[in-house]
Amino acid sequence: MNTPLLSVRNLSTRFRTERGTVRAVDNVSFDVAPGETLAIVGESGSGKSVTALSILRLIPDPPGKIESGEILFDGKDLLKLDDEGIRAIRGDRIAMIFQEPMSSLNPALTVGLQVGEPINLHRKTVWAKALDKAAELLGKVRIPDGRSRLGSYPHQYSGGMRQRVMIAMALACQPRLIIADEPTTALDVTVQAQILALLKELTRETNSAMILITHDLGVVARYADRVAVMYGGRIVETAPARQLYKTPRHPYTRGLMASVPRLDGDTERPLVPIEGQPPDLASLPPGCPFAPRCKDVTERCRIERPPLFESGPSHLSACFYHERLAA
Amino acid sequence: MNASRPDPVLAVQDLKVHFPITSGIIARRQVGTVKAVDGVSFTVRRGETLGLVGESGCGKSTTGLAVLRMLDITSGKVEFEGEDISGYDRARMRPIRAKMQMVYQDPYGSLNPRMKVADIVGEPLVVHGLASDKDKYRARVAALLKMVGLLPDMAERYPHEFSGGQRQRIGIARAIALEPTLLICDEPVSALDVSIQAQVVNLFMELQERLGLTYIFIAHDLSVVRHISDRIAVMYLGRIVEIATRDQLYKDPLHPYTQALLAAVPIADPEIEAQRGQQIIVGEIPSALRPPPGCRFHTRCPKAMEICKSVDPPMKEMPDGRAVACHLHGSPALGG
Known part of the structure; x- marks a missing residue:
């Protein structure tokens, strides 16, 4: 058994809002093995982005706070590091890699300075050398004429090119782990395919692990090794990708798959929507967060919170009736 | 070009919408033209759904707005139920607009936050003078809300009290208030959570069956478009490159751009994905300010030939009824 590169244990992150305390991430645990791509899937408010930000301790405090848990990276608990310690790890x-390349790049700095910065900062490389490396990285993410484009500003790049710059920055120090939060949601489909294929290829080359955060089940199927499905701040199911798609063991996962039209789906069959609304984190039910929308809900689901059950090899499901769903 | 078919609700011929780019503060002079829509022809038959797909900047939304005459047409003809409306002014468009309505993408930005749901849904009735009988008016609004799956007691609430999916239902209720013939839906589900999209897609299909509506469904999500459309037009840089029935287009796409688009869409099944060859096309959509000469797709086309760089391929009808604008298809005289 491989020791995981990242091991998140019982992570809870809360936010103070006008309507009371919201537990955006509630007792979440998962592992990422070296070189593995883990997809975290969920809708808005599921807690997938807050989970990612918590790992790098990027939660604004106040109003947010990481309440409890451990985030073990290479055996070290990131939550116990001081500010300097976590800054040394970030980047x-x-x-x-964030969703909006335009708002995550500094519009007033040249691309060369931004791609070179992590090398200069973390590797204590002199700027002249850092810029050489930056040009090389731009080539790696297939930006033609990398060297001559070092002096350009982000607005002179197209959306897809900006996301390539973000990837170049992320790869600058050959990270062991890349967290990509909806990296292609703002991009057109042909560009999305290019960017994700590039990301996958480069992580494979450097044997970096990746946490890919997305709402797109197709993207997950194409790129992920393992999947964690989040709902209402919790992980409700996790399994190797093939297994999850073949035998989903949580009603929410099953509902998602039935409600999304597929390029190869049967067009005569109507879509089966999940009725109701995604949960309001400020007023979650005491039991299973999915209970109000679940077709197979029982009295127990409304009262008692289901823990994660072992539902197969490396397959966990937070449903009391996960075994019944196997059929 | 598209021969006239029985009973088209809408016939668009060689539609062009160009936007001037001006420069200078005092003396504004034109320095360029964005050809957002540049020679688009299609028809929409009664009761069918025409999907309009393409990536951002291809002109699909501009086409929708121009058909509704919410944008000025540079040239070309738009015929609605046999009536040429391309030259109509606001006043003459008003009765037409009752029969052609729009559903917008953003359910947050498209509803007036200060109006109650009843007033939002009923406003078109008021504008068109159909609200004089108060009881009838109220009953109609209640019926509309019910039709889109909302409860009558929601009528007195404000938009902020609703979720995205419910707001989109309100927008749909408003759009069908005047019993329109044609609904132009511009990315109507793309702002919604995935679990909510299916609810709204199903609603569109139910309403079509019940009310005999005709749709133009503009979207970038090819899976959703496939589910809802009878025929699909694929746009690239202001042009339609292929227009075909759903089965023709998805089973056997002819235009290299259509092929590239479909290959780029991942399928939610890891086993199928592992077997799919991934031919990913390079580059991004060029600027509409300076579209490439010849075929607009030739800069990214894996099958580009010499002729594609200089000769703009016309739209050609194929034996099976679809139309394609590509030198590889239907032009033995030009090929070789």
Whole structure:
């Protein structure tokens, strides 16, 4: 058994809001093995992005706070590091790629300075050398004429090119783990395919692990080794990708798969929507967060909170009736 | 071009919508033209759904707005139920607009936050003078809410009290208030959570069956478009490159751009994905300010030939009824 690169244990992150305390991430645990791509799937408010931000301790405090848990990276608990300690890890051994390349790049700095910065900062490389490396990285993410484009500003790049710059920055220090939060949601489908294929290829080359956060079940199927499905701040199911799609063991996962039209689906069959609304984290039911929308809900689900049950090899499901769903 | 077919609700011929780019503060002079829609022709038959797909900047939304005459048409013809409306002014468009309605993408930005749901849904009735009988008006609004799956007691609430999916239902209720013939839906589900999208897609299909509506469904999500459309037009840089029935287009796409688009969409099944060859096309959509000469797709096309760089391929009808604008298809005279 491989020792995991990242091991998140019982992570809870809460936010103070006008309507009371909201537990955006509630007792979440998962592992990421070296070189593995874990997809975290969920809708808005499921807690997937807050989970990612918590790992790098990027939760604004106040109003947010990591309440409890452990985030073991290479055996070290990131939650116990001081500010300097976590800064040394961000952008070096763990890098993050955000959804909006335009708002995550500094519009007033040249692309060369931004791609070179982590190398200069973490590797204590002189700027001239850092810029050489930056040009090389731009080539790696297939930006033609990398060297001559070092002096350009982000607005002179197209959306897809900006996301390539973000990837170049993330790869600058050869991170062991890349966290990509909806990295292609803002992009067109042909560009999305290019960016994700590039990301996958480069992580494979460097044997970096990746946490891919997305709401798109197709993207997950194409790129993930393992999947964690989040709902209402909790992980409700986790399994190797093939297994999850073949035998989903949680009603929410099953509901998602039945409600999303597929390119190869049967067009005569109507979509089966999940009735109701995604949960309001400020007023979650005491039992299973999915209970109000679940077709197979029982009295027990409304009162008692289901823990994660072992439902197969490396397959966990937070449903009392996961075995019944196997059929 | 598209021969006239029985009973088209809408016939668009060589539609062009160009936007001037001006420069200078005092003396504004035109320095360029964005050809957002540049020679688009299609028809929409009664009761069918025409999907309009393409990536951002391809002109699909502009086409929708121009058909509704919410944008000025540079040239070309738009015929609605046999009536040429391309030259109509606001006043003459008003009765037409009752029969052609729009559903917008953003359920947050498209509803007036200060109006109650009843007033939002009923406003078109008021504008068109159909609200004089108060009881009838109220009953109609209640019926509309019910039709889109909302409860009558929601009528007195404000938009902020509703979720995205419910707001989209309100927008749909408003759009069908005047019993329109044609609904132009511009990315109507793309702002919604995935579990909610199916609810709204199903609602569109139910309403079509019940009310005999005709749809133009504009979207970038090819899976959703496939589910809801009878025919699909694929747009690239202001042009339609292929227009075909659903089965023709998805089973056997002819235009290299259609093929590239479909290959780029991942299928939610890891086993199928592992077997699919991934031919990913390179590059991004060029600027509409300076579209490439010849075929607009030739800069990214894996099958580009010499002729594609200089000769703009016309739209050609194929034996099976679809139409494609590509030198590889239907032009033995030009090929070789």
